[in-house]
Amino acid sequence: MPGPHSLPSRDIVSQDIDRHSLEAQQRKVRQRWLDGLAVVATGRRRLAALSISVSGILLVGQAAAIAWLVQHVLVERAPLADGIAVLVALGAALLLRTVLGSVTQLAAGEVADAARLALRERAYACLLRKGPLWLRQQRSGELGEMMLAHADAIENYYSGFQPVRIEVVVVPLVIAVAVAWVDWVVAIIFIATAPLVPFFMMLVGWGAEAAGRAQLGELARMSGHFADRIKGLGLLRLYGRGPAELEGVATAAEGVRERTMKVLRIAFLSSTVLEFFASVSVAMVALYLGLSYLGMMSLHAQVPSLGAGLFCLLLAPEFYAPLRRLAAHYHDRANALAAAAEIERLLGVLPGPVPPVAAHVPASPAEPMRRHAPPLQAHALALRPLGAAHDVLRDITFELEPNQRLALVGPSGSGKSTLLEALAGWLPPREGSVLVRPGLEIGYAGQRPYLFHGSIAENLRLADPTASLATLRAAAQAAQVLQFADRLPAGLDTVIGERGFGLSGGEARRIGLARLLLRNPGIMLLDEPTAFLDPGTEAALLHALAVFARGRSVVIATHAAAAMAWADSTLVLPEGRLHHGLQEGRA
Incomplete structure (x- = not known):
C-alpha cells in the first residue's frame, strides 16, 4: 500500500517535470527569437561559419605538412630541398588561416551589429505600440537598460557562439576522420572523451543562464532606481532624503556586484572543469604514443612512425579547441537567453519584426467608414x-x-x-x-x-x-x-x-x-x-x-x-x- 505521503510526492515530482518542460519550451522560443534577430545578416552569418570551419580544416593540412617535414628531413635524413613545396604549402595554409580569421571576425561582428539594431528597433516599435499610458506605469531606467545593456548582452552570442557552434560540428569530425586514417586508437580516444565537454556545458549552461538573468534583472532595477532618484533629486534634497537615498543606491550597486561575481564564479569554475577534461584527453593520447614508442604497449602490427605520432599529437589539442571555445562562448549563449528573458519580462512579450510603415490607421477600425462620413x-x-x-x-x-x-x-x-x-x-x-x-x-x-x-x-x-x-x-x-x-x-x-x-x-x-x-x-x-x-x-x-x-x-x-x-x-x-x-x- 502506498504511504500517506506518496501522492503528494508524486504531485511534487510531476510539478517539477512540468516546470522543467515549460522552461525548456521557453528556452527554445527565446533561441528561435534570437536567431530571428539576425535574419537580415544571414549571408554574413554563413560567411563567418564557413570561414571558421575552413580555417579549422586547414589545421589538418598544416599538421600533416609539419609531420611530413619532421619525418622526411629529421628521421629519414632527406635533403631540405625536397620539402620546399611542402614548406610553401605550410606557409600558404598559415597565411590563409590568418585571412580567414579576420574574415570570421569581420562577418560575425556585422551579424552582431545587425542583431543589436534589430533588437532595438523591435523593442522601440513595441514600446510605441504599447503607447504613452503604458509607459507612464514603467520605470524609464529599466526600459533604457533594456535598450542598452540588454542589447549589448547578445553581441557575443552572434560574434562568438554562433560561428563556433558550426565549427564544433565540422572541425572535430574532420580531425577524427584524418586521425583514424593514421591511428585508430587515437581516434577512439577522441571519440570517447569528446562527449564529456558538451555534457558539462549543458549542466553549466542552466546555472549560467539563471545567474545571468538575475544579474541583468538586478542591473535593470539598479538603473531604474538610479534614474528615478536623479529625476527627483530636487525633491529629495528639499526633504533631506539625500543621504538615505545614497545608501539605497549603494545597496542596489552591491546587489549588482554580487550577481556579477556569481556569474563570473560560474564561468571560471566551468572553464576550469572543461580545461581539465580536455587536458586529460590530450595527455591520454601522449601517454599512449609514449608507451608505444617505449615498447610497453603494442596495439598495432608495427609501432607508429614519429611523423604519424607527431601528426596525432599536433591535432589532439586542436580536436578539443573548438569544444573549449564553444564552452567559453556557451556563457554568451546563456547571457543572450537571459537578456531575452528579461526583455520578455519588461515588455510582456518578445517583440516581433517591425511592420512596414503604413498610412494613418483609424483609432479603432472595427468597421469601414465612408469618405463622406463625419471625421x-x-x-x-x-x-x-x-x-x-x-x-x-x-x-x-x-x-x-x-x-x-x-x-x-x-x-x-x-x-x-x-x-x-x-x-x-x-x-x-x-x-x-x-x-x-x-x-x-x-x-x-x-x-x-x-x-x-x-x-x-x-x-x-x-x-x-x-x-x-x-x-x-x-x-x-x-x-x-x-x-x-x-x-x-x-x-x-x-x-x-x-x-x-x-x-x-x-x-x-x-x-x-x-x-x-x-x-x-x-x-x-x-x-x-x-x-x-x-x-x-x-x-x-x-x-x-x-x-x-x-x-x-x-x-x-x-x-x-x-x-x-x-x-x-x-x-x-x-x-x-x-x-x-x-x-x-x-x-
Missing part, C-alpha cells in the same frame, strides 16, 4: 483608465462634424482626459468603438507635454523637422509661445531642461500646443490648453486657435468659461449629454 464617431464607449478598478465613462456616443468645436466639460475626475486619450488611440475602449475618417490625422496636446533637453525650436521641430523659421514662428505665435520666448535672451533658441525644466506649466503646455499646430492635423484634441493663462493671453490664444482651426474639427477639454463659449457644442461628462448650438462667445 470622428464614438459609439457606446466604456472607458477605464489603466490601473483603475472601475469605468469612469459608460455609453458615450457622439459624432464630430467637420469644422466643429466640441468642448468636453465636467468636474475634475469626470473622464475628460480619459476620453481624449481614447480618441487619440492611446487608451483602447473597454466597450464600444472609435472610428476616424480614412486619411485624417489626429493631433493631441495633453496637459503634460514631454519636452526634451534642447532649444525651444528643436522641441517644436519634432513635429516637422523640415519646417522653415517663418513656419516655426507662425505656429509659436498662434500658440502664444512668442509671448514669453521673445523675452528670453536667445528667443526660440533658448535651451530648456528635460521635461521642460525652466518653464512654467502654462509655458510648457503652449510649446506642446505649438508643436501640435506645426503638425497640421485634421482633428485637434486639446486638454486644458488655456490653463494657467491670464484672461488676456487666454483670449489671444482662443482667437489664434479659431483662425488656425478653420476647416478642422476640434475637441477641447476645459474648465474655462471662455473656452466653453469658444466652442459651438458641449459634451457634459460623465453623463454624456450633448448640447448643440453656436455659443455667443465664439471667436
Whole structure:
C-alpha cells in the first residue's frame, strides 16, 4: 500500500517535470527569437561559419605538412630541398588561416551589429505600440537598460557562439576522420572523451543562464532606481532624503556586484572543469604514443612512425579547441537567453519584426467608414483608465462634424482626459468603438507635454523637422509661445531642461500646443490648453486657435468659461449629454 505521503510526492515530482518542460519550451522560443534577430545578416552569418570551419580544416593540412617535414628531413635524413613545396604549402595554409580569421571576425561582428539594431528597433516599435499610458506605469531606467545593456548582452552570442557552434560540428569530425586514417586508437580516444565537454556545458549552461538573468534583472532595477532618484533629486534634497537615498543606491550597486561575481564564479569554475577534461584527453593520447614508442604497449602490427605520432599529437589539442571555445562562448549563449528573458519580462512579450510603415490607421477600425462620413464617431464607449478598478465613462456616443468645436466639460475626475486619450488611440475602449475618417490625422496636446533637453525650436521641430523659421514662428505665435520666448535672451533658441525644466506649466503646455499646430492635423484634441493663462493671453490664444482651426474639427477639454463659449457644442461628462448650438462667445 502506498504511504500517506506518496501522492503528494508524486504531485511534487510531476510539478517539477512540468516546470522543467515549460522552461525548456521557453528556452527554445527565446533561441528561435534570437536567431530571428539576425535574419537580415544571414549571408554574413554563413560567411563567418564557413570561414571558421575552413580555417579549422586547414589545421589538418598544416599538421600533416609539419609531420611530413619532421619525418622526411629529421628521421629519414632527406635533403631540405625536397620539402620546399611542402614548406610553401605550410606557409600558404598559415597565411590563409590568418585571412580567414579576420574574415570570421569581420562577418560575425556585422551579424552582431545587425542583431543589436534589430533588437532595438523591435523593442522601440513595441514600446510605441504599447503607447504613452503604458509607459507612464514603467520605470524609464529599466526600459533604457533594456535598450542598452540588454542589447549589448547578445553581441557575443552572434560574434562568438554562433560561428563556433558550426565549427564544433565540422572541425572535430574532420580531425577524427584524418586521425583514424593514421591511428585508430587515437581516434577512439577522441571519440570517447569528446562527449564529456558538451555534457558539462549543458549542466553549466542552466546555472549560467539563471545567474545571468538575475544579474541583468538586478542591473535593470539598479538603473531604474538610479534614474528615478536623479529625476527627483530636487525633491529629495528639499526633504533631506539625500543621504538615505545614497545608501539605497549603494545597496542596489552591491546587489549588482554580487550577481556579477556569481556569474563570473560560474564561468571560471566551468572553464576550469572543461580545461581539465580536455587536458586529460590530450595527455591520454601522449601517454599512449609514449608507451608505444617505449615498447610497453603494442596495439598495432608495427609501432607508429614519429611523423604519424607527431601528426596525432599536433591535432589532439586542436580536436578539443573548438569544444573549449564553444564552452567559453556557451556563457554568451546563456547571457543572450537571459537578456531575452528579461526583455520578455519588461515588455510582456518578445517583440516581433517591425511592420512596414503604413498610412494613418483609424483609432479603432472595427468597421469601414465612408469618405463622406463625419471625421470622428464614438459609439457606446466604456472607458477605464489603466490601473483603475472601475469605468469612469459608460455609453458615450457622439459624432464630430467637420469644422466643429466640441468642448468636453465636467468636474475634475469626470473622464475628460480619459476620453481624449481614447480618441487619440492611446487608451483602447473597454466597450464600444472609435472610428476616424480614412486619411485624417489626429493631433493631441495633453496637459503634460514631454519636452526634451534642447532649444525651444528643436522641441517644436519634432513635429516637422523640415519646417522653415517663418513656419516655426507662425505656429509659436498662434500658440502664444512668442509671448514669453521673445523675452528670453536667445528667443526660440533658448535651451530648456528635460521635461521642460525652466518653464512654467502654462509655458510648457503652449510649446506642446505649438508643436501640435506645426503638425497640421485634421482633428485637434486639446486638454486644458488655456490653463494657467491670464484672461488676456487666454483670449489671444482662443482667437489664434479659431483662425488656425478653420476647416478642422476640434475637441477641447476645459474648465474655462471662455473656452466653453469658444466652442459651438458641449459634451457634459460623465453623463454624456450633448448640447448643440453656436455659443455667443465664439471667436
